[in-house]
Amino acid sequence: MVSLAAKWAIPFILFTVTLLAFVRRVNVYEVFVRGAQEGFTTAIKTIPFLVAMFVAISVFRASGAMELFVSIFSPVTNLFGIPAEVIPLGIMRPLSGGGALGITAELIKTYGPDSFIGRLASTLQGSTDTTFFVLTLYFGSVNVVKYRYAVVSGLSADITGFIASVVICNLVFK
Amino acid sequence: MVNIIWMGMLLIGMIVAAINGKIDAVTTAALKGAQAAVDFALGLIAIMAFWLGIMKVAEEAGLIRLLSRVVKPVTAFLFPSVPRDHPAMGAIIMNLSANILGLGNAATPMGLIAMKELQKLNRGDPQKASDAMCTFLALNTSCITVIPATVIGIRIKAGSVNPTEIVGTTIFATACGMAVGVTVDRIMRRIYGYRKWR
Incomplete structure (x- = not known):
């Protein structure tokens, strides 16, 4: 049960996020890059x-x-x-x-x-x-x-x- | 405290090395350790950039707002002293939702706003934490994170066969911690309640 949930968690989130972004008409690419920038800084820090x-x-x-x-x-x-x-x-x-x-x-x-x-x-x-x-x-x-x-x-x-x-x-x- | 632990590891390490006659190993170990740390962090960039990119999209798409609808009834129960439509409540809900999604960068500013609003509601000594502040911090330090992204990143980098297999165990352990944190908070609030503000 626990490991099954783990297997599906990330694909599920990826799917939901993309779908939601599509519905809400988010500028997906630009927003992603902005977030990735934060991720880069976090890793360096x-x-x-x-x-x-x-x-x-x-x-x-x-x-x-x-x-x-x-x-x-x-x-x-x-x-x-x-x-x-x-x-x-x-x-x-x-x-x-x-x-x-x-x-x-x-x-x-x-x-x-x-x-x-x-x-x-x-x-x-x-x-x-x-x-x-x-x-x-x-x-x-x-x-x-x-x-x-x-x-x-x-x-x-x-x-x-x-x-x-x-x-x-x-x-x-x- | 962190200073003591860090110094302790280095000093004890060197003393033990001297006794074991491995003092030459200390130099190599220190330099290799530093190298390994940098290699590791560089590897983390990939996964962190990817994940925070996705989560930023989630944020813009209103996922925090969506989740806050689920969180709302729970917070009303946990913070009886905060009026439902007070800005403090909104900030608390947003902060907890961001924490659940593992969005540390979004959670902290929201948390600081929540504290500022809670301070306005603090009818006692302004230097003293109010009941609601204590509850908020108990929740904040023990909040469930659905996806522990950094840990998964470390596991991927280390070549795990199943990097996400720890998600279930992490959620379970956090839920236990959260339940106890909230319960202890409630009990302590009662105990402290009797000597409230005088």
């Missing part, structure tokens, strides 16, 4: 984040520190079906969107997109958000300094997203 994270992780990996980290934590995390390799991603996710994206990309590249770690990292990246960044940006824009319980509800959503990703990936991909 991620380079500094990716470089920072890739460098730190490759050093961490090449030195043998990653192996050490995994051998220390995996006895505990394996009990919950979590590969210890994704723990750094879980920690980074609410803090820095760019940083998390860097870790995700590195995990997918190293272990392969179709490995369990690759699939779990992909799901994690998509299902949780940079809570602290969003809070700072949105509250900062209206000079609100007392966040009250917004941090609690935001983080509980992130933690749930993390746990739910682990559970569903173990069910679907293992």
